[in-house]
Amino acid sequence: MSQIKFANILLERNPRSLSYPSLYCKADGPVIEDETAADGSWLLYAKGEYDFSTYFNSLSVQKLRKYTNASRFFLHLELKGAVAHVLQTKGGVFSAHPEPVEAVTADFPASDDWQSVDLELEVDDDAVLVGFTIVTEGRVAIRNSYYSLEYDGELRPIELVLATTTFKKESFIERNIGLVKDQILGSGEDIADHFHMYVIDNGRTLDADTLSDEHVTVRPNQNVGGAGGFTRGMIEAMEQPVPATNILLMDDDVAVSPESIKRTYNLLRLLKPEYHDAMISGAMLNYEIGEDQWEDTGWMTPEGTFSPAKPGLRLTKYEDVIFNETFKLPKVIRESHQRYAAWWYCCIPISVIKENGLPLPVFVRCDDAEYGVRCGKEFITMNGLCIWHMSFHVRYNAAVERYQTTRNTMIAQCTTGFAPKSDFMYELHNNIRLELKKFGYENAELCLDAFEDFLKGPKFIAQPGAAEKAFMDANKHKEKMVSFEEVQRRAEELGIEGFDLSQIDRQLVDGDKPRTRFERLEDYVTNNGQRFFKYEGEGYAVIPVLGWTYPAGAIHNKKYLIVIDWYNKKGAIRVKDPKRYAVIAKRYERDLKYYKKNIERLRKEYSAAREELTSVKYWKHYLDMD
Numbered sequence: 183m184s185q186i187k188f189a190n191i192l193l194e195r196n197p198r199s200l201s202y203p204s205l206y207c208k209a210d211g212p213v214i215e216d217e218t219a220a221d222g223s224w225l226l227y228a229k230g231e232y233d234f235s236t237y238f239n240s241l242s243v244q245k246l247r248k249y250t251n252a253s254r255f256f257l258h259l260e261l262k263g264a265v266a267h268v269l270q271t272k273g274g275v276f277s278a279h280p281e282p283v284e285a286v287t288a289d290f291p292a293s294d295d296w297q298s299v300d301l302e303l304e305v306d307d308d309a310v311l312v313g314f315t316i317v318t319e320g321r322v323a324i325r326n327s328y329y330s331l332e333y334d335g336e337l338r339p340i341e342l343v344l345a346t347t348t349f350k351k352e353s354f355i356e357r358n359i360g361l362v363k364d365q366i367l368g369s370g371e372d373i374a375d376h377f378h379m380y381v382i383d384n385g386r387t388l389d390a391d392t393l394s395d396e397h398v399t400v401r402p403n404q405n406v407g408g409a410g411g412f413t414r415g416m417i418e419a420m421e422q423p424v425p426a427t428n429i430l431l432m433d434d435d436v437a438v439s440p441e442s443i444k445r446t447y448n449l450l451r452l453l454k455p456e457y458h459d460a461m462i463s464g465a466m467l468n469y470e471i472g473e474d475q476w477e478d479t480g481w482m483t484p485e486g487t488f489s490p491a492k493p494g495l496r497l498t499k500y501e502d503v504i505f506n507e508t509f510k511l512p513k514v515i516r517e518s519h520q521r522y523a524a525w526w527y528c529c530i531p532i533s534v535i536k537e538n539g540l541p542l543p544v545f546v547r548c549d550d551a552e553y554g555v556r557c558g559k560e561f562i563t564m565n566g567l568c569i570w571h572m573s574f575h576v577r578y579n580a581a582v583e584r585y586q587t588t589r590n591t592m593i594a595q596c597t598t599g600f601a602p603k604s605d606f607m608y609e610l611h612n613n614i615r616l617e618l619k620k621f622g623y624e625n626a627e628l629c630l631d632a633f634e635d636f637l638k639g640p641k642f643i644a645q646p647g648a649a650e651k652a653f654m655d656a657n658k659h660k661e662k663m664v665s666f667e668e669v670q671r672r673a674e675e676l677g678i679e680g681f682d683l684s685q686i687d688r689q690l691v692d693g694d695k696p697r698t699r700f701e702r703l704e705d706y707v708t709n710n711g712q713r714f715f716k717y718e719g720e721g722y723a724v725i726p727v728l729g730w731t732y733p734a735g736a737i738h739n740k741k742y743l744i745v746i747d748w749y750n751k752k753g754a755i756r757v758k759d760p761k762r763y764a765v766i767a768k769r770y771e772r773d774l775k776y777y778k779k780n781i782e783r784l785r786k787e788y789s790a791a792r793e794e795l796t797s798v799k800y801w802k803h804y805l806d807m808d
Contacts, residue, residue, distance in 0.1 A: 183332050185256065187371070188246075188448050189566065191327040192238045192441045193224045198472035198570060204498035205473060208233040216323060223325035226318055229264070235271045235280035235313030237497040238441070241303070241329045242507055242564045244310045249460075249562055250452035254332035255303040257314060259288070262297060264320030266290040270301065271315060274308040275508050278501045280315070296325070310507050311565070337451045338458070341376050342529075343426040344443065345415025347408050348434035350385040355434045359393055365440035367397050373447040378426070380418050382411040404806060405650050407545030408433075412525060413801050416535055420798075426532050430462075431550075433526040436569040437469065445566055446529055459534050460560040464527025465506075465568040472570055473498040478506065479561050480551065482520040482601035486591060486609030488551060491515055497565075506565055520601045522554030523561050527569045534559055539796030542597060543804060545649035547582055548590035552600045576749050580625045583729050584613060585656035588632035593643060596788035597795065607777075614770060616732055618763055619710045621743050621756035624661040625729065626766050631656065633773055639784055640791035646804050661745070663727070663752040669744065672755050678722050678742050683753075690724050691746045695735030705738060712763040719758050727753075 193199070193206055195215050207213050210230025216223045226232045234240070246252045259268060268288040271280035288299045303312050316322065344362065348355045359381065367374050381388065381400045384407070390400040403414055412431050419426035428450055432438065446462055453460070465478040475497055477490040492509050495502040515521060528550065538557045541549045554561075588610055594600035610633060617626035635642060635652060642648060664672075666683050673681045697705070704711075711717045719741035725733050727747040737743055743756040794800050802808040 183253070183334070184337075185330045185332050186337065186448060186452065187328050188252075188331045188452075189241060189329045189445050190441055191234060191259075191324070191329075192439065192566075193324075194439060196437070198437065202473040202498055205237045206234075206239060207236060219323070219325075221325050223323045226263075226316060226322045226324060229318055229320050232316045232318065233271070233280060233313070234315065235273065235311065235500065237503050237506075238439075238566050240273070240311040240313035240503065240565065242310075242566075243303075243305045243312050244507060245562070245564050246331065246452075247305075249454060249457050250331070250449065251333040251335050251454055252331040252452060253334055255305055255312065256330045256332070257301045257303055257327075258298065258330060259301075259314075259327045260296050260298045260325050261290050261316070261322055262293055262295060263322035264318050265292045266319070266322050267317045268299070268301070269315050269317070270303055271313045272304070272306075272309045273311040273313075273500065273504050275310060275504065277310070277504055280313055280500060282315075283312075290322075292319075310504055331452065333452055338427075338453065339376075340428060340447060340450045341424055341426045342373065342378075342443075342447050342450065343415070343419040343422070343429045344377070344379045344432060345382065345412060345419065345429055346380075346432045346434050347382045347384060347411025347415070348388070349405065350387050351434045352387060354436070355381060355388065356393070358434075358436075358438060359398060361438070361440050362443075363395075363398065366443060369440075369444070371444065373444055377447070378419075378422060380415045382414045384411050406543075406805060407649060407653065408525065409541050409544050409546065409549035410649075410805060412549070413540050414805055414807075416540060417798060417801065417805075417807070420532055420535070428529055428531050429535070430527070430529040431525040432569065433571065436526055436571050438527070438569045442527070442567050442569070445564075449562070449564070450529070457560060457562065459531050460562050461523050461531075461534070461554065461557070462529040462562045462564075462567065463523035465563065466524065466526055467497070467568050467570045469570045469572045470576075471573075475506065475568075476571070476573060477524065478563050479521060479523050481515045481518065481522065482551065482555065482604045484518075484603055484605060485612070486601075486604040486606040491521060503565060518603050519558065520555055520603060521561065522551040525550035526571050527567070528554075530557075539793070540798065540801050542590075542594060542795055543643060543649055543801075544590040544593060545586065545653050547586035548594055548600075552590075552594040552598060555600050556598045578728055578747070579657075580628060580660040580729060581653065581656035584617070584625045584628040584660070585632045586653065588613065588629050589636050589652075592633070592636040593640075593788065596785045597640070597792050613729070614766075615709070617729070618712065618766065619705070619732070619734075620725065620737060621758050622661060622729070623756075623759065623762050623766060624659060628656055628660055630766070630769055630773060631659070633777075637773065637776060637780065637784065639787050640795065644791065644795060644800075646806075661754055661756075663745075663747055663750075663754050666751055666753060669753040669755060673722075673742075673744070676742065676755065676757070678744075678755075681722055681744065686724055686746065688748055691726050691748055693736065694733040695738075697735045697738055701738055702734075705734060709763070710737060710758075711739060712758070712760045713767070716760045
């Protein structure tokens with residue numbers, strides 16, 4: 183039997199750890215970095231109880247026993263200072279709080295010298311997580327503490343590549359490069375000798391010579407979107423002098439703890455043979471509300487939308503940390519085979535890439551979902567494997583949600599059989615109807631632009647440069663958001679009576695009003711007074727920018743809709759225009775006729791193009807690598 187250090191006890195100093203310390207340690211007193219020490223030690227600053235049974239510092243024994251060859255579990259602690267008592271904790275399926283394990287304890291006498299202890303942790307069949315608490319009689323320092331595992335057999339040889347694609351987000355990516363160099367490559371741990379980072383710079387704004395070294399490569403690249411950037415990373419990983427065994431794809435505009443990457447590497451080394459081709463998926467936590475988990479794998483709904491597989495969780499609550507590990511997929515998700523892992527943090531075996539081919543050339547959106555569904559492999563998730571990302575309402579972009587998503591889901595379904603139980607025509611119809619009812623004519627036209635580009639067949643998307651141009655055109659044609667001052671000026675020009683932006687608040691923006699049955703029927707039949715029985719409407723309503731919202735009562739029988747992006751302090755004014763509605767409706771009707779007549783031919787053409795579009799040869803030409 184051999185042992186491996188699996189997970190460091192993690193204490194960090196960054197905005198998220200300072201704002202949400204209970205992700206790391208729940209304590210009676212402050213936990214602070216000892217800036218006078220050169221050994222990376224931290225101070226449990228005052229007498230009290232310090233509970234490390236947390237999202238980052240508990241050990242996921244249930245999943246480790248399922249996925250790896252681990253057979254026994256240990257805790258190594260190094261402490262000095264006041265008298266301290268250490269006690270193991272554990273959590274079962276229904277644990278709301280950590281439960282003490284009285285049989286596993288250690289006592290540290292007061293000392294100015296470092297003292298260490300190694301405890302074998304008690305893990306029974308009910309244990310989901312194990313952790314520990316330290317009760318101190320005064321100030322105690324902690325350093326170099328970690329969980330280790332005893333395992334059967336041999337460790338797998340792993341060569342891990344981290345690939346991130348960036349476009350003019352220098353501050354994010356330079357910070358993440360610095361973290362990798364300092365805390366992974368400079369860690370002295372095994373990963374440092376088996377790790378390479380590729381930064382695919384689609385914006386060509388980074389100083390490649392300065393940032394690159396033996397283990398970090400900044401690769402200037404054409405602007406080929408996330409799909410092209412991550413594909414470039416896959417090719418680099420396969421063709422580097424010592425070929426990678428696994429590639430970790432990670433967004434550029436994220437905050438990450440290097441410890442998550444270390445644990446991913448160690449998990450790969452320990453996997454049982456039946457999980458060697460599994461993908462390891464990191465959760466998305468909210469960048470601004472750092473304790474909130476937004477998504478931990480997703481799935482494609484029957485209606486054709488992207489949805490988190492789990493409900494939202496607050497990871498400073500112990501019961502949610504437990505639930506995060508024990509969550510069982512509902513039958514509708516489990517049997518649909520439409521689950522995916524987003525590429526903000528997704529580790530893929532190179533063997534799976536060779537088996538299933540490279541991504542589709544769709545620029546951005548749906549590339550990761552399509553690939554995860556296409557490969558159909560097991561997804562491994564675990565507490566402590568995550569990134570922090572801006573939530574979606576902050577980043578809403580109609581060019582992405584109305585053009586890219588509409589086009590790419592349809593292309594993916596026809597090309598690789600993506601999400602066969604999702605009705606993307608229903609989603610198209612729903613989005614156009616929604617935009618038209620809210621007078622979002624530009625955004626409804628984006629849906630039709632996307633639909634028509636899909637109807638052009640695979641030759642359109644296969645052209646190098648076509649995907650970038652299409653996305654740039656979509657950004658030009660989407661609804662233009664302007665400053666609040668410009669919104670007020672525009673309202674005065676239009677003579678909108680009673681509108682005063684200084685009186686607008688989120689309660690009004692996010693609110694709605696009830697409708698009578700007659701009003702519901704009226705809106706359904708007339709699409710808010712724009713067909714059959716047309717009427718000008720009167721007054722205005724204030725609504726949020728998010729495309730998926732439908733404040734039906736607020737917008738009923740209105741002439742003006744004032745769209746507010748309160749987070750970015752921008753807005754737009756929409757004016758009801760039944761004539762423009764009619765033009766769009768007629769265009770949609772024409773497109774549907776073409777679709778019905780040609781869809782079987784298109785399916786055959788897209789399917790026949792799959793092998794070429796996902797080949798290394800094609801992508802090297804597309805990326806100008808040949």
